[in-house]
Amino acid sequence: MKFNYIQKTPLYNALSEIGKRIFLPDGIFYWSGRAKNEAELIGTLGAAYGFEKDFIEGGSSDWVPCYLREITDYSKLSVKQIIPYTSIGGLLETRKIWKEWIIKKSLYSEKEDSLLSRLEKYITTPVITGGVTNGIFQICSMFLNPNDYIIVPNKRWGNYDNIIYKFIGAKTQSFEFFNENEMNIKGLRSAIEKIAKIQEKIVLLLNFPNNPTGYVPKKEEASKLVDMLKESQITHNKPIVVLVDDAYEPYVYKDDVLDRSIFYDLHQLDENVIPIKLDGITKELLIYGGRIGFITIGLKPSWIVDYVELQNLKEEINNKLEGFIRATISNCNSFYQELILKLFQENGGEQIIKSREVVNNLLKKRYDCINAELKKINNPNISIDPNSGGFFVFVNLDSDIIKATEFADHLLKEYKVGIIPIEKLDENVNGIRIAYCSIDKKEIPELVKRINLALNDF
Ligand SMILES: Cc1ncc(COP(=O)(O)O)c(C=O)c1O
Secondary structure (H helix, E strand, O other): OOOOOHHHOHHHHHOOHHHHHOOOOOHHHHHHHHHHHHOOOOOOOOOOEEEHHHHOOOOOOOEEEOOOHHHHHHOOOOHHHHOOOOOOOOOHHHHHHHHHHHHHHOOOOHHHHHHHHHHHHHEOOOEEEOHHHHHHHHHHHHHOOOOOEEEEEOOOOHHHHHHHHHHHOOEEEEEOOEEOOEEOHHHHHHHHHHHHHHOOOEEEEEEOOOOOOOOOOEHHHHHHHHHHHHHHHHHHOOOEEEEEEOOOOOOEOOOOEOOOOHHHHHHHOOOOEEEEEEEEHHHHOOOHHHOOEEEEEEOOHHHOOOHHHHHHHHHHHHHHHHHHHHHHOOOOOHHHHHHHHHHHHHHHHHHHHHHHHHHHHHHHHHHHHHHHHHHHOOOOOEEEOOOOEOOEEEEEEOOOOOOHHHHHHHHHHHHOOOOEEEEEHHHOEEEEEEEHHHOOHHHHHHHHHHHHHHHHOO
16 A cells, blocks of 8 residues: 555654554455455455354354354354454444544534534544553554653553553653642643654653543643643644543543543644544443454644545555554454444443443542542641542652552551552652542542551551
């Protein structure tokens, strides 16, 4: 495949060597497609098929994928749905349904018809990944060479570091996430300035609601953030690729904070602030083990002149993403792709939101409870990070008095309470992440009481 259209966009220059090199060759898919139309006898597909009656007692005369009879005891979905491979980028119907879901999640109103039309036209059809983690891995690999920098907050999900440092060999430019209980936009701006001096692209990773803090920007903070990214892009004249990790997207418990992904506002910018949405069914639809995530890229109208160019550009991007999927995981779990398809087709987005609302309410009560209990602790050696959503709260500990790991060990041994310590003193992080998502509300006061007692031991 030629990449004439993507090469004309700022996206291309931001790609890593892998990103530039990777593509999905015609190979098996080319020959299978041709065989379907042109051949009388087809021997292209690497999956066993047969007449059902030839391998299942009492089976039909249908030509189906060969399967073990016992499989059918465990699913109402037909074997034709759950046995075959899906296409590399995922089942097209599921991908299309997720695109509609992304549009719905923008909460567009009539006032925002430009947002809606831009979304409909200028986002790629999501490709399906092995959970959000795999989407993050793919996109980091597509944009980061070894030794390239990615900007990240100092408080972040630990697995980013496994991907960025240990796997890719890239580097992080971290910035202090908060300044006086607000997002440290100034710090982020300085990090961008620093990287703009040494790199032709800026790659940034944002995650709201955040793991480990539960932070979601207030609406005015979010506008400042978007404005700053826009201004920085204009000043440095380099593409800013923003990886938007939306793993916890629907779990927002306060009214004055951003109630939709920052992806949407970034996509609205005409400047080359290029948002890439990474979301999935794992937390969002509460199917953690389903391992289905999505990568969706926000394109800019200025990159293309007409509809044909737009379609060609989307095809080229899709080919690169599929090339990456093919080379790493080949394709994703078909059962869960079918399950999501059915879930949306038979219930619709509204019903899904309604069912999930019950869980949102449960989590919100725990959120209110843990924040109220933590507030009661009167101890100058701790502080709680601003939090409005997600699954966690983060309690900072004064590193001169208590080291997070030591504290976690003490808490576990003496008070039988398990939390996650995060101790990265070189990034000014020393605290504990409490996953209140998995603690019953009734137990939260006791949990906080024990944390308080443990604090008093230092
Ligand atoms: C911030 C963040 N992003 C992504 C993920 C991974 O999600 P998935 O289970 O879909 O791979 C997690 C899971 O803990 C997370 O906390």
